[in-house]
Amino acid sequence: MWQVYALAILMIVGSLVAVHTRYLLSAVISLAVVGLALCVAFLYLQAPDCAITQIVVEVLALIILIRATGVERDMSEIKNRKEIFAYEAIGIFIIAFAFFAFRALSYLPEFGHPVMKVSQEYIRKGLEQTGAANLVTSVLLDFRAYDTLGEATVLFTAILGAIVVLREVGRKKK
Amino acid sequence: MNPLKEPQRGMTVIVKTIAKFVVPPIILFGIYIVLHGHLTPGGGFAGGVIVGSAFILLTLAFGKEVAFQKLKRSTASVLESVGALIFLSLALLGIAAGGWFFLNFLPKGHPLRILSAGFIPLANIGIGIKVGAGIFAVFLTLIVFRVSAKK
Amino acid sequence: MLFFLSFVVFLIGLYCVATRKNLLKIVMGIVIMEYAVNFFLILLGYRMGGVAPIVTEGVKEAKFVDPLPQAMVLTSIVISIATLAFIVAICIRIYQRYHTFDVTEIRRLKG
Numbered sequence: 437m438w439q440v441y442a443l444a445i446l447m448i449v450g451s452l453v454a455v456h457t458r459y460l461l462s463a464v465i466s467l468a469v470v471g472l473a474l475c476v477a478f479l480y481l482q483a484p485d486c487a488i489t490q491i492v493v494e495v496l497a498l499i500i501l502i503r504a505t506g507v508e509r510d511m512s513e514i515k516n517r518k519e520i521f522a523y524e525a526i527g528i529f530i531i532a533f534a535f536f537a538f539r540a541l542s543y544l545p546e547f548g549h550p551v552m553k554v555s556q557e558y559i560r561k562g563l564e565q566t567g568a569a570n571l572v573t574s575v576l577l578d579f580r581a582y583d584t585l586g587e588a589t590v591l592f593t594a595i596l597g598a599i600v601v602l603r604e605v606g607r608k609k610k
Numbered sequence: 611m612n613p614l615k616e617p618q619r620g621m622t623v624i625v626k627t628i629a630k631f632v633v634p635p636i637i638l639f640g641i642y643i644v645l646h647g648h649l650t651p652g653g654g655f656a657g658g659v660i661v662g663s664a665f666i667l668l669t670l671a672f673g674k675e676v677a678f679q680k681l682k683r684s685t686a687s688v689l690e691s692v693g694a695l696i697f698l699s700l701a702l703l704g705i706a707a708g709g710w711f712f713l714n715f716l717p718k719g720h721p722l723r724i725l726s727a728g729f730i731p732l733a734n735i736g737i738g739i740k741v742g743a744g745i746f747a748v749f750l751t752l753i754v755f756r757v758s759a760k761k
Numbered sequence: 762m763l764f765f766l767s768f769v770v771f772l773i774g775l776y777c778v779a780t781r782k783n784l785l786k787i788v789m790g791i792v793i794m795e796y797a798v799n800f801f802l803i804l805l806g807y808r809m810g811g812v813a814p815i816v817t818e819g820v821k822e823a824k825f826v827d828p829l830p831q832a833m834v835l836t837s838i839v840i841s842i843a844t845l846a847f848i849v850a851i852c853i854r855i856y857q858r859y860h861t862f863d864v865t866e867i868r869r870l871k872g
Contacts, residue, residue: 437763444766447800451770451793455777460785467789470770474796481803482813482826484651486834488643490799492659493842496745497792499666500842503752504785504849526779534772541764548809555806555827562828563816567718567726568648571814571825575832576653577733581712585701587836588694588740594843595690595744598850599751651815655839741839748846752853 443477460505468498485572621671629671636664644738648730654737661738662745674754683754686747693740700729700736763804771797784852784862791848795841799834806830 447470454466471494478487545551552559558575568574576584643650644657668676704713714728774797777790806827814828852862859867 440763441766444763444770444800447770447796448766448773451773451777454789454793455773455781455786460783463786463789467792470793470796474800477800478803481807482811483803483806483831483834484813484815485653485656486799486803486831486838488652488656489659489835489838492656492663493838496659496663496666496749496842497845499670500749500752500846500849501785501789504788504852523780526776529779530772530776533775534768537768538765541768544764544805547763547804548807550806550808550827552808552827555829558828559814559825566714566730567728568730569816570648570650570653571816571828572651572831572835573648573653573730573734575828576835577730577737578712578714578728580829580832581701581733583833584737584836585697587840588697588737590840591741591744591843592690592694594840594847595748598748598843598847599687601847601850601854602751649815651813653835655835659839659842745842748843752846752850 437480440477440480443473443480446473447477461502464498464501464505467501468494471497485570625671629667633664633668636667637661640664640738640742644734645731647734648726654734655741657734658738658741658743659745660742662742662749665742665746666749669750669753674750683747683750686743686750689743690740690747693736693738693743696736697733697740700733703729764801767797767801767804770800782864784855784864784867787864788845788848788852792841792845795837799837802830802834802837 450466450469450473454463454470457463457466471490475487475490475494478484478490558579559571562571562574562579563569566574566578568578640657640660642657643652643660644654647653647657701712704711704715707713707715709715714730716728716732718726718728720726771794774790774793777793778787781787781790806829808824808826811824811826814825814831855867856862861867
């Protein structure tokens, strides 16, 4: 599993660069590095469905973010003004968050040995009950189709919201 | 030349030529991913996004006029609603067939063939139409919108 | 250990959202957090020596990894692209109104 460790470290480095670089375009490209490393990690973790979707979505996210950064003429970072106590407060918050989350991590099952109470049934009966060879599809569209319906609703609402926010027709001219 | 700032003109002749050759195989691959969703990795979500991204490549390479000739934004919105309605009506047909919501009412067929798994391929097609058209519609909205740059 | 690394990625995204002043940097922090959560969910479903949950000819009783988190993450990825487009649309509208991406500037102008 050393490949997944290497990809996780690459993700950490990429996100650090994305946070700290001065130019917005470099930040967007570092973000794409994080997404593509995640895609390869999905392949190593035996999730090819997620890998296919992730790589296409990553490219689209890159295009959308470049569109957003292209709006500004100079693509450099806005100067951070010093605010009293702001960094200290954020540091304390992140440390507290990390403390409780690491406590919670110790209660999780060990890596590589998941608790598969429901999934055992899906794996055992998936093929004969749905007839689909791809068990992810059988979970997505048969056993848990309500989730997919909700997902379709969320997708519809988000796209509707984006179109309405950027609409030209019916807006008053300033 | 930044095509995102000048959406009318499109890119250079090299990009246009390559895009002309590349776009049909991408669309074909997306349709393959959708139709084989119950046998191989992929499915409605992945295939729909692939088909949508092929149209986005067309828009970026040739400018928005050519892409509008292929698929208008209103048509894309209508297609998205049609995909959602296909999925929902499949779910309701389960009740009509004398069962419950999302009953897999079609015959299962022989496993590992393309005509198997009941209504899952049809639902995949609905999801694929919905996701692809939706992604393309939101992309067109983002690209066509012009920001007034003056202070 | 891998859980720990995915959690570090999440914390970096949180740090980015909390400290940056640029609106687009905040959007990038949100995207980093989405990646971290997807990575964590897939890690939870992995099984040592497992294979992808796809039945092929001949292999009927293989040791499959958990298909449930994969299905959920698949929907989550597609939702994330739609919400990203929505957020970017709002950011472009804010830029058109205030001619800046600086969060403190926007707050000051709002009053």
